[in-house]
Amino acid sequence: MADKDKDEQEKTIAEDLVAIKKYMMAGKISNCVIQGVIAQCVAGASVRDLCSLGDMLLLEETVKVFKKEKDMKKGIAFPTCLSVNNCVCSFSPLASDTDVQLKDGDVVKIDLGAHVDGFIASVAHTVVVGSSPSTKIAGRKADILLAAHYASEAAFRLMKHGTENQAVTNVVQTIAESFKCKPITGMLSHQLKQFETNGGKTIIQNPNENQRKEHEKSTFQLHEVYAIDVLISSGEGMTKGMDSRATVYKKTNETYVLKNKASNALFIEVNSKCGTMPFCLRNLEDEEKACVGVRECVSHKLLEPFPVLFEKPNEIVARFKFTVLLTPNGPQKITGLPFDPTAFQTDNSIIDEKVKKLITSSTRSKPNKKKPATTEVKKVSQSDHLISSRKPNFFDLAVMLN
Structure with a gap:
């Protein structure tokens, strides 16, 4: 995939109303797809089948938008992963891998993302x-879920112009410490840019x-975009790889003349179908050949794996991720699902009064009373108001997209 013309100026939400619309479309798709996957997270369900379902829905929904733009790249920005209990991230098994069946009480983290013309919305x-x-859910499950939720809410309110990472x-x-938990050590949240899941700036956990x-x-x-990723553990927050092999990869900027036929075929297919977006080997034309070809690509750093990470056995991890646009009227979430804290029971709580106040504070920025200098700037301001003046719901998104 050519990704985008290098001679073309980078498109951002600062002056490009179409970019805003594409972000919103991708956000709506990601939210709808993750809800569809969650609905199937029942006892006995296959993790492999649920990952395949999520990817199928991402492709089906993205193909429905901008139909007249035949050359526009759309699709999976991050393949569906389901990480259960002490598995932290990136578990998306292949047909040749051992599958996992969900059980009652399992803590399941679903992670996926869509893009429209390279504008990425992760959740x-x-x-x-x-x-x-x-x-009500109680015990350590309640602790990690509440800690992850409140940490996400606090992080969201800090995503404003001038705040330090x-x-x-x-x-x-x-x-996390208020709930006697630990954030997963070294995990990063990334700035997003068009066709870039790692746009430069990062926020590190623990x-x-x-x-x-x-x-x-x-x-x-102002006008930056971030995927804020919060992962909280009931244990020490330390991770390691185990027996599960990586199945999700991402193309790098390295160059090398591949020797193996399977490696060449894999790399050509990745360039064509996925470009710079992360992908799962399961979604390539021949999974078995892809597993062979990926080795040379990784050894010469053409592809970078997303390792499957684990906390210690018997520990559990919770995760919430949302995509946020930094608009003039305050941070605007375009992904993320509702969460009801009253469904959880714990003896722990947030003690720090400043943090309590932050979590309940408004995300709206004070309006700028200065009149815009030009009509063009005024149009951008009106659009920013449309996507920022209130918390979005599916009706708001539908209105924006029609």
């Missing part, structure tokens, strides 16, 4: 299999001493 949500509204790192740490020294400090700027 992750955590559910407890077999839970019902009539019975370290402020988000600190508030996530504070909230960094160790070396990571804290090396991680680059940055300040959020």
Whole structure:
């Protein structure tokens, strides 16, 4: 995939109303697809089948938009992954892998993303299999889910022009500790740009001493876009790889003349179908040949794997991810599902009064009373107001897209 013309100026939500519309479309699709997958997260369900379902829905829904734009790239921005209990992330098994069957009480993290013309909307949500509204979830499951939820809400409210990335790192740490939990060490949230899942700036969780020294400090700027990823563990927050092999990969900028026929075929297909977007080997034309070809591509750093990571056995991990646009009227979520804290029971709570106040604060920025200098700028301001003045729901999104 050519991704985008390098000579063409990068499109952002600052002046391109079409970019805003595409982000909103991708966000609507991601939210709808993850809801569809969650509905099938029942005891006995196959994780492999659920991952395939999510990817199928992402492709089906993205093909429905901008039909007249024949050359526009659309589709999966991140393949569907279901990580259960102490599995932290990136579990998306192939036909040749051992499958996992969901059981009542399992804590399941669903992660996926869609893109429209390279404008990416990622989302992750955590559910407890077999839970019902009539019975409250208690114990460590309640602790990690509430910690992850409140940390996400606090992070969202800090996503404003002028805030430093370290402020988000600190508030996530504070909230996790309030529930006697730990954020997963070293996990990153990324800035997004067109066709770029890693747009440059990052936010780190629970960094160790070396990571804290090396991680680059940055300040959020107006019109930037981020995928905020919060992962909270009932354990120490340390991860390691186990027996599960990586199945999700992403193309790098490295170059190398591949020797193996299967490797060449794989790399050509990835360039054509996926471009810079992460992909799962399961979704390629010949999964078996892809498994053979990927080895040479990885060994020469043409492809980068997303390793399947685990906490210690008997620990559990919760995850919430949302995509946020930094607009003049405040941060605007375009992905993320509702979460009801009253469905959980715990003896722990947030003690820090500043953090409590932050979580309940408005996300709206004070309006700029200065009149716009030009009609063009005024149009952008009106659009920003449309997507920022209130919390979006499916009706709002439908109105925006019609």
